[in-house]
Amino acid sequence: MFKKSLLLIGLCFLCGIIQAQELKSPDGNLVLNFQLTDQGVPTYKLTYKTKDVIKESKLGFAIASGTEQLDKNFKVADVQYSSEDTAWEPIWGEQREIRNNYNEMFVNLTQDNRMINIRFRLFNDGLGFRYEFPKQENLFTFVIKEELTEFNMAGDNKTFWIPGDYDTNEYTYTTTKITGIAGAMKEATHHVLDQFPIKTLAVQTPLMMKSDNGLYINIHEAALVDYPAMQLNVDDKKLAFSAHLVPDVFGNKGDMNTPAQTPWRTIVVSDDARNILSSRMIVNLNEPCTYEDVSWIKPTKYIGVWWQMFTGRGSWAYSDETNIKLGVTDFAKLTPNGRHAANTANVKKYIDFAAANGFDQVLVEGWNIGWEDWINPVREYLFDFVTPYPDFDVKELQRYAASKGVKVMMHHETGGSVSNYERHQKDAFQFMADNGYNAVKTGYVSRIRPKGEHHDGQAMVNHYINTAKLAAKYKVMVNSHEAVRPTGLYRTYPNWLAQESARGTEFESMGGLPPEHTTILPFTRMMGGPMDYTPGIFQTDFTYYSADNHNRVRTTLVKQLAYYVTMYSPLQMAADLPENYERFPDAFQFIKDVAVDWDNTYILEAEPGDYVTIARKAKGKNEWFIGGVTDENAREAVIDFSFLPAGAKYTATIYADGKEADWEKNPQSYTIKSVPVTHKTKLKQRLAPGGGIAISVK
Structure with a gap:
């Protein structure tokens, strides 16, 4: 030829x-x-x-x-x-x-x-x-x-x-x-x-x-x-x-x-x-991984000190004082605001919840000094990534987490000051290694410094990759937020497990997301790689927290369960407050059971902007999980179980929207039932407006 x-x-x-x-x-x-x-x-x-x-x-x-x-x-x-x-x-x-x-x-x-x-x-x-x-x-x-x-x-x-x-x-x-x-x-x-x-x-x-x-x-x-x-x-x-x-x-x-x-x-x-x-x-189309040792790279299910801040029940900052300066301000002398969520006692509660429910890690945001004045386009020296607030005991929390079989996940928010982060990165990753951290969530909120560069420009593209490569030397997994959208580089750098790089769950607390949003994301943002969408919000009406907070998550509770299958990520968060999961323990069971790594994936139904239904087989197990989501319109999903091995009977536990469920009027209505299924089964199930379906098969 x-x-x-x-x-x-x-x-x-x-x-x-x-x-x-x-x-x-x-x-x-x-x-x-x-x-x-x-x-x-x-x-x-x-x-x-x-x-x-x-x-x-x-x-x-x-x-x-x-x-x-x-x-x-x-x-x-x-x-x-x-x-x-x-x-x-x-x-x-x-x-x-x-x-x-x-x-x-x-x-x-x-x-x-x-x-x-x-x-x-x-x-x-x-x-x-x-x-x-x-x-x-x-x-x-x-x-x-x-x-x-x-x-x-x-x-x-x-x-x-x-x-x-x-x-x-x-x-x-x-x-x-x-x-x-x-x-x-x-x-x-x-x-x-x-x-x-x-x-x-x-x-x-x-x-x-x-x-x-x-x-x-x-x-x-x-x-x-x-x-x-x-x-x-x-x-x-x-x-x-x-x-x-x-x-x-x-x-x-x-x-x-x-x-x-x-x-x-x-x-x-x-x-x-x-x-x-x-x-x-x-x-x-990406190059194979060249890491010699990849045994430390593990898909992870985590919870976090995070949603407290978005619901107004906590603060990233230790104090309400501003005009602070790293290296000059004595943070021990600042007046605590009483809302700082990343404190030792509170983090221990999250560690206890993670251990009791089979979660691998606990993300803690706001643990390090500098959050009082962090979104400031003038400041360059924002964080040093190694100094905790006075109420956050690094050594005690690592000891406590280890005793429970849980790890604490690091958070590096740069505030867009990338030059500052690059100066501190080696010290920051060494600090992680010294204190038992093996995963970090990086953030790039605000305009990039050096001034004039952009999040998606050549210099920043190189920065994100260099961060993943440097993290690998310390055996650290990376989850980047506000970074350039992914292009399949997780094959080359498999410790770069996930990214945000789109409008995720946090925006549910800032005006909401249209119900069709997550029927489009799999066809757009997620074509390049996994997304840390941070699903699992059970309390969808924010007036529950404050009569003045009129935000609402525009999904049913069951649709939040479905995201664990349709919104793929090897780094999967249960984002709501622990007390909300305790209010709905039977629905929470699906989040506890669902896998984060897979042997196979079957796209059952799909139409961009309308609906997505996906089945996946858990890696190394005879377990399958199915998730289906719809937009603002109710629909009937047809779920074909022909992906199951022939000649065997299985039990499907179906988490479905209630008869009167609706993302706006009745989001927490759901039913749970178990039915026998085989590879010949075809199930028809109604999805409520803004609703979903979640099924575990064993």
């Missing part, structure tokens, strides 16, 4: 004809066509079962130096084909084994005395392609002004999107046609802390779409390393998207030194929405 392709190229040049190159997926359903235009512009197009997915779209770069841009006057010097069909076992994940099956086309392009390669990989579930820059004298160091990759759509697709933003992805999703994005942008760009919306019309990835002819299309990226994150410009007249890289403080879009490569641009496509959720293409 290699010799044949070289011969064809040679013949094409001799004849003065530009020959298109074709690549098919292993099953033949996806077809990629690559060619140069008459002006030497590289282009590609993609079809699925003969239906257009991406119409002819340009590839290339605008660069800040040199007289000729990397966008035209190319010639094809070589084309090579290869294939792979292997399998690998993740350390943790949604399935025990992942198949990596693709056909590849490698195109070597020359432009006078410069060279650029494009590598295409076509899987049965989609396309990945990236640019590669070999080491060369005439393109050694350069600055990207913009990546010119286009995604020209075949129609006015239904689109699930959030506004383009350099610093946050904590928006709720808007659903419109491509042509409706501009008209809905002002409403969609509601106030979010530290937002930096793109001034031109743009949206973020992962971007989910559904075409009028029944195709489900997802655009994202994989293996985001040493490169800015990609947003998408919107051309609603041409029904097209194009790359919009996050700039640095100087407005540049990427510093490159050859040899170098970009992240993979990914297009997952199917005519069945379930196949979008079952795709493993993005993680397959």
